[in-house]
Amino acid sequence: xxxxxxxxxxxxxxxxxxxxxxxxxxxxxxxxxxxxxxxxxxxxxxxxxxxxxxxxxxxxxxxxxxxxxxxxxxxxxxxxxxxxxxxxxxxxxxxxxxxxxxxxxxxxxxxxxxxxxxxxxxxxxxxxxxxxxxxxxxxxxxxxxxxxxxxxxxxxxxxxxxxxxxxxxxxxxxxxxxxxxxxxxxxxxxxxxxxxxxxxxxxxxxxxxxxxxxxxxxxxxxxxxxxxxxxxxxxxxxxxxxxxxxxxxxxxxxxxxxxxxxxxxxxxxxxxxxxxxxxxxxxxxxxxxxxxxxxxxxxxxxxxxxxxxxxxxxxxxxxxxxxxxxxxxxxxxxxxxxxxxxxxxxxxxxxxxxxxxxxxxxxxxxxxxxx
Numbered sequence: 001x002x003x004x005x006x007x008x009x010x011x012x013x014x015x016x017x018x019x020x021x022x023x024x025x026x027x028x029x030x031x032x033x034x035x036x037x038x039x040x041x042x043x044x045x046x047x048x049x050x051x052x053x054x055x056x057x058x059x060x061x062x063x064x065x066x067x068x069x070x071x072x073x074x075x076x077x078x079x080x081x082x083x084x085x086x087x088x089x090x091x092x093x094x095x096x097x098x099x100x101x102x103x104x105x106x107x108x109x110x111x112x113x114x115x116x117x118x119x120x121x122x123x124x125x126x127x128x129x130x131x132x133x134x135x136x137x138x139x140x141x142x143x144x145x146x147x148x149x150x151x152x153x154x155x156x157x158x159x160x161x162x163x164x165x166x167x168x169x170x171x172x173x174x175x176x177x178x179x180x181x182x183x184x185x186x187x188x189x190x191x192x193x194x195x196x197x198x199x200x201x202x203x204x205x206x207x208x209x210x211x212x213x214x215x216x217x218x219x220x221x222x223x224x225x226x227x228x229x230x231x232x233x234x235x236x237x238x239x240x241x242x243x244x245x246x247x248x249x250x251x252x253x254x255x256x257x258x259x260x261x262x263x264x265x266x267x268x269x270x271x272x273x274x275x276x277x278x279x280x281x282x283x284x285x286x287x288x289x290x291x292x293x294x295x296x297x298x299x300x301x302x303x304x305x306x307x308x309x310x311x312x313x314x315x316x317x318x319x320x321x322x323x324x325x326x327x328x329x330x331x332x333x334x335x336x337x338x339x340x341x342x343x344x345x346x347x348x349x350x351x352x353x354x355x356x357x358x359x360x361x362x363x364x365x366x367x368x369x370x371x
Contacts, residue, residue, distance in 0.1 A: 107160020
């Protein structure tokens with residue numbers, strides 16, 4: 001029989017997105033009912049600094065436990081703060097400087113932006129490798145085809161985020177470097193031998209497993225897996241066996257958005273929420289529709305009531321999430337409402353960093369000459 005505690009706290013297995021730029025009656029009721037582990041905001045939710053801070057404050061007020069306030073802020077192509085604070089350089093642009101201090105500074109200044117607006121979790125950095133197959137999809141989000149270089153950037157970026165009081169997240173496990181389709185729309189099939197994946201795409205997760213609090217699992221399928229047509233985000237082999245056991249990762253596992261086209265080819269959002277948790281994930285990410293959020297929540301409850309083993313799996317993750325939140329100051333700290341002066345200074349600082357990166361960038365010809 002499922003415990004009352006598991007049922008009451010099953011919303012802790014969800015991180016949810018929503019429409020709008022202010023707390024609405026519908027959103028307030030949703031948060032009160034579900035009590036999710038976290039919320040995620042996108043550019044559609046962010047129009048001003050004080051407005052964003054107020055919206056996140058209102059979200060926290062609607063949930064009884066500390067809340068992951070999430071954003072995926074990488075800079076470059078994925079820049080949620082552009083309209084509020086100005087543009088941030090991409091990971092590839094920063095890495096092109098070959099200046100370790102600037103790598104860490106990238107994470108620090110993005111972390112400061114996050115913290116100032118009220119976010120405690122940045123779903124970054126990307127550690128997908130920049131192979132030719134994925135260049136049109138990932139672009140400047142991926143910095144190199146060399147895993148050692150991806151690790152070097154990610155390690156410094158994560159340290160920068162930590163110094164600003166923000167949690168980081170590696171993505172997209174097991175790696176989208178060989179994926180030539182955008183998983184927002186279609187399920188990418190990655191045909192790559194296991195040994196090559198282990199030595200290349202999986203190396204950042206192996207080397208950084210003790211330095212990161214979250215890993216985000218992507219929606220590609222892999223020919224070397226037993227579950228060849230199943231997205232990694234729903235695969236026990238990838239999450240439970242490889243990430244957890246073989247790599248030895250002990251932190252939180254979050255899915256990519258379960259409303260994306262790639263995963264919807266395998267399961268509905270509600271079904272995918274259940275399968276991600278069953279596979280060994282801790283947090284199911286649903287970024288848009290309120291109906292899908294409610295559907296995922298209700299599906300988790302139904303399956304936990306029906307399947308004792310699944311209820312136990314849910315309880316394991318709920319306990320892990322509560323313990324994590326209890327022990328991490330990043331989740332408990334709430335930044336003060338940002339003043340106009342602070343925003344102006346931060347905007348200036350971000351612009352100066354962008355100029356520093358632009359002037360320090362090393363061209364491919366210069367890099368070859370130095371080799």
